Amino acid sequence: MLPRSLPWLLSVLFAFCFLLFVSALILHFVNTDENDFDDSSDIYYSFPYDVHIFSVYYYNNSKSLGSSAISILMTADFEVLEHVKQFELLAISSSDDRKVVTTKLERVTPHDACKWITILTTCQLLPNLSQLLVSLGNEHTPIPFEVVSTSPIPVVMCISPLFASESWQNLLLALHVYKQFGAHMHLYVRSIVSPIYEILKVYETEGYLTLKSWNRIHLLNRNIEDFNPNLNVEFRNQAAAQTDCLLKYKESSDYVAFIDLDDILIPRLANNYLGEFNYFSSENPSSVYFHYSKQNTKTKAYKRANFYTVENMLRSIKFQQKTETGKMIVKPANLNSTWIHWPHKTVSFYTVPADINSITHLKTIEMVDGMGTDHEIIPKYEPNVEPDTNEPLIKEKDIKQIEMDFSRMSWKSSIRRHLRSLPNQMKYSKIIGKCFKETYYKYHEAMKESTMLCPGPERCDLTIFKTKCWNSVGEYHSTRDGKMINIHYVENSDFTLGEVCIT
Numbered sequence: 001m002l003p004r005s006l007p008w009l010l011s012v013l014f015a016f017c018f019l020l021f022v023s024a025l026i027l028h029f030v031n032t033d034e035n036d037f038d039d040s041s042d043i044y045y046s047f048p049y050d051v052h053i054f055s056v057y058y059y060n061n062s063k064s065l066g067s068s069a070i071s072i073l074m075t076a077d078f079e080v081l082e083h084v085k086q087f088e089l090l091a092i093s094s095s096d097d098r099k100v101v102t103t104k105l106e107r108v109t110p111h112d113a114c115k116w117i118t119i120l121t122t123c124q125l126l127p128n129l130s131q132l133l134v135s136l137g138n139e140h141t142p143i144p145f146e147v148v149s150t151s152p153i154p155v156v157m158c159i160s161p162l163f164a165s166e167s168w169q170n171l172l173l174a175l176h177v178y179k180q181f182g183a184h185m186h187l188y189v190r191s192i193v194s195p196i197y198e199i200l201k202v203y204e205t206e207g208y209l210t211l212k213s214w215n216r217i218h219l220l221n222r223n224i225e226d227f228n229p230n231l232n233v234e235f236r237n238q239a240a241a242q243t244d245c246l247l248k249y250k251e252s253s254d255y256v257a258f259i260d261l262d263d264i265l266i267p268r269l270a271n272n273y274l275g276e277f278n279y280f281s282s283e284n285p286s287s288v289y290f291h292y293s294k295q296n297t298k299t300k301a302y303k304r305a306n307f308y309t310v311e312n313m314l315r316s317i318k319f320q321q322k323t324e325t326g327k328m329i330v331k332p333a334n335l336n337s338t339w340i341h342w343p344h345k346t347v348s349f350y351t352v353p354a355d356i357n358s359i360t361h362l363k364t365i366e367m368v369d370g371m372g373t374d375h376e377i378i379p380k381y382e383p384n385v386e387p388d389t390n391e392p393l394i395k396e397k398d399i400k401q402i403e404m405d406f407s408r409m410s411w412k413s414s415i416r417r418h419l420r421s422l423p424n425q426m427k428y429s430k431i432i433g434k435c436f437k438e439t440y441y442k443y444h445e446a447m448k449e450s451t452m453l454c455p456g457p458e459r460c461d462l463t464i465f466k467t468k469c470w471n472s473v474g475e476y477h478s479t480r481d482g483k484m485i486n487i488h489y490v491e492n493s494d495f496t497l498g499e500v501c502i503t
């Protein structure tokens with residue numbers, strides 16, 4: 001048995017390595033910037049700054065942000081925090097009341113390893129808001145906002161933006177497990193191969209998930225050859241996607257989880273997520289989030305959809321007694337923003353001990369030919385510490401109900417006709433794995449931070465494999481005449497069918 005302090009030691013070690021790498025990168029940037037400024041003593045060199053807005057939410061009456069509140073989530077050069085500092089907003093109500101508010105910009109990304117970071121601002125405006133304008137320094141420009149919903153959805157699984165997504169076995173497993181234990185999936189997608197998209201649309205109609213297009217950034221006032229913001233954001237703006245999900249469900253949800261598609265959480269203390277999270281919450285009332293560790297597992301999945309079952313994949317799970325950095329379950333009423341692994345703001349949290357529960361990380365999925373399921377096998381819960389009960393990973397009753405539900409869905413004609421064309425080889429995963437190794441992990445592992453670039457899939461060339469793929473699209477808007485800032489945003493986000501997946 002491994003010592004109990006091992007996960008703690010590992011996280012300290014991880015945090016230490018991370019700090020090292022961040023500080024080296026900051027130094028790297030500082031040096032570069034000095035060179036840039038050599039021939040220009042003007043500190044306002046970068047005005048106007050380009051600011052890309054992801055979302056603006058309006059809260060009639062927020063438990064944490066107050067009445068008539070708004071949140072503006074954006075990404076921009078980290079210099080904006082120092083040189084722009086705040087936004088000046090003009091609010092106009094439906095009865096033509098007006099209010100001018102200055103609101104401070106807050107850092108969401110805790111480091112400057114990438115030139116563009118995630119930034120948030122929140123403030124209170126007017127009731128019955130009908131128009132919102134932001135000052136560019138010399139004039140105002142209107143920005144669209146969305147009124148957040150308050151209809152209750154107790155638990156939401158926020159899934160960070162997928163790109164070139166093709167592992168449908170994983171996706172179906174997650175959809176059914178989350179449904180079974182009472183969570184709604186909020187899925188961000190940059191690109192997803194056909195026909196997984198068509199199948200997901202049926203699941204969306206049935207209420208399993210919300211599918212949200214996650215757009216690339218286009219600055220219409222700048223030439224992409226001169227500056228490509230997508231190369232300068234960390235992992236497709238994952239921190240922004242997580243924060244967007246947090247803000248979107250701020251009033252409607254008790255808990256939002258930030259996990260990946262291959263992270264399967266199965267409650268052990270109750271029959272559903274809400275019961276388990278409420279238990280931790282009542283035991284640790286001041287905790288803003290719970291941290292579950294990830295336990296690596298391997299499993300098997302059938303390559304072909306006509307043989308694939310969720311049951312078989314669940315029954316084949318085997319723990320490998322290896323822990324990885326875990327994930328957060330947040331109480332959205334108590335937090336306004338988060339980075340990828342933890343919030344920038346120091347808040348109190350509770351670490352769920354792995355002997356009580358942890359995330360089943362589907363680290364290795366062996367794709368197998370053939371068919372059939374051994375209905376006798378009951379997957380064991382075997383983390384790297386002695387579990388506190390010998391209950392299986394998942395109850396027999398739950399496996400049966402999940403399989404019945406999967407079978408109900410897969411017999412729908414709207415799904416059945418697409419099953420034959422699901423990919424049986426994971427082409428993109430291979431290309432991306434290789435690319436990430438070359439552009440990121442190689443340097444991360446060797447600690448050669450100075451040669452490492454801002455991490456993300458933007459540098460990966462996916463065009464070497466052609467397949468029908470749904471890509472995120474939208475209508476782009478850019479102001480061009482700002483003195484302090486120029487504002488960029490996307491309206492009417494959607495998906496369009498192409499011949500290759502975009503990153």
Ligand SMILES: *[C@@H]1O[C@H](CO)[C@@H](O)[C@H](O)[C@H]1NC(C)=O
Pocket residue numbers: 095127128
């Ligand atoms: C907001 O609009 C509602 C309905 O139009 C109205 O009854 C209410 O008085 C308005 N509130 C304010 C503060 O203007």
Ligand SMILES: *[C@@H]1O[C@H](CO)[C@@H](O)[C@H](O)[C@H]1NC(C)=O
Pocket residue numbers: 060128147148149150
């Ligand atoms: C917000 O308030 C407006 C006006 O009072 C109302 O029409 C709207 O339905 C409210 N929206 C939500 C989500 O409560």
Ligand SMILES: *[C@@H]1O[C@H](CO)[C@@H](O)[C@H](O)[C@H]1NC(C)=O
Pocket residue numbers: 064065066122334335336345347
């Ligand atoms: C969230 O924002 C509200 C309103 O600005 C503030 O009162 C609260 O302290 C913030 N919460 C956190 C955890 O920062």
